[in-house]
Amino acid sequence: MRKYWTVFWVNWQNALQYRGPTFISLLGNVLRVVVLLYLWNAIYRGEGRLGDYSLSDLITYYLLQMVINSIVLSYSSWEIVDQIREGTFSNFLVRPVNYLHYSFMINFSWKLFEGAMVLAAVGVLSFFLLPYITLPSRPETIFFFILALILGGFLSFAFDFAIGLLAFWLVQANAFKYMLQYIIFFFAGALLPLDLFPPLFQTVAKVLPFRYLVFFPIQIFLEKEPHPVEGLLAAALWGIGLYFFLQFVLRRGIARYEAVGQ
């Protein structure tokens, strides 16, 4: 276990070097969310209404979505695809580390670093938007919410790791990767709350596990989720299942690995 904490600390130092760039991409993200807040405001000003959501519910939804974007959603596949395609993945074959655990620690340190930055940004935004924020009324909500974020983080990493492993089978995996990531993003509820979808899409979204990344934690926070405990258990089961699945796929991938370029 200690070696993985070393991986964590080394990458934490590495992440700290990218304060400037991370801050700038965060600004871009703030821009995106602020525009959406104006969009919802315009709709509600015009007497429009989206589903069961009040204006403050929606504003809270997107502020939380921004936090989740940084803390939960994983982009590990970028590095994984590069390492497999360029052959640097070979280094991991001779090291006494499990690539899944190694990538998880790298992802974990990035997410903590980005999380710290996004919390500062959302803190500032919330200060201006305070009258428009829906806060939980029950204390256990916060506890469930944090649990849901942690499970969401595990699941998001697992999905993105799986996408990264596609590089063992596909030489040019990037376009496919973007589309898969966006499908996950969409069915996670990052673009729009899932209960605003047309009935057919809603059914699909309910079956898929992606809703545990974004929609489910936010519903808990807004206290709109009728079965938080069942949901948390289901997410945990998905996490355990995916862990064994990924270890299996990783072994298959290594058997196929050709060490291109090395």
Added chain:
Amino acid sequence: MKRWVNKGARTMVRYLSLYRSFLTHNLKNEMIYRANFAIAVVMDIFFMGVNVVFFAILYANVETIGGWNFHQTMVLVGSVGVVREIAYLTFRQGFLELGEYIRTGRFDAMLTAPMAPNAHLAFRHVSLTESLGEGLMGLALVGYGFAHLPEAAWSSIPFYLVMLINSLLIYYAFCLMINSAVFWLVKSQELNTVVYYFIDTARYPREIYRGMGKAFFTFIVPSSLIATTPAAILTGRANGELVILSLGVAAVLLSLGLAVWNWSLQHYSSASS
């Protein structure tokens, strides 16, 4: 006076012929990778499709957004796609690669070549296919919206095209300004994330903004003008004020962008020499 005009015309012709050689060269390059091209087009159409779904879901709940109905919004969304495609055909890709040129010192060659560095950067990697799916889908959406709007007039098309070019200039000026920071950061990926969000947020009508936000998205991050102005013209929603504002912002921002860029160039410290 006449001498200046002559000189300007000669420069223009020279840059057009330079652009043509860069374009031919890049097209030949792109044609080698046909599979990539097909994938890129499919991916673009997919992403534009998601945008359409997004608005379709919103319009299932509301009649208008900021006064724009669904078909008018389709012209708006489509216009962003068209602007993006023309941008890739003229300047966008260069900015995405700028960080790499600077890190490796290859930017030296651009400074010494007998053409303006910003033009060289723009033309070096013009791409037809990078955003072609978006452009085609954009055109289709504009056409679809246009066909469903009784108030849309054919006579507005030339004016629409003029304002599209004006939007392109605003886009270019914004890219120049943001990317000027690369000479300090030596990394351009995150800067271009900001540019990405800038153009990505252009698909919402300008009317959603109020107060400070309106000023911000007009003068500082002028994304509210990029698609709204041309789309407003095509859908018969435009007024003189909006057009003059867009033209003015383009002129001021472009002068400012070029000034900031040229000033920043002096902070370039070559990596290779």
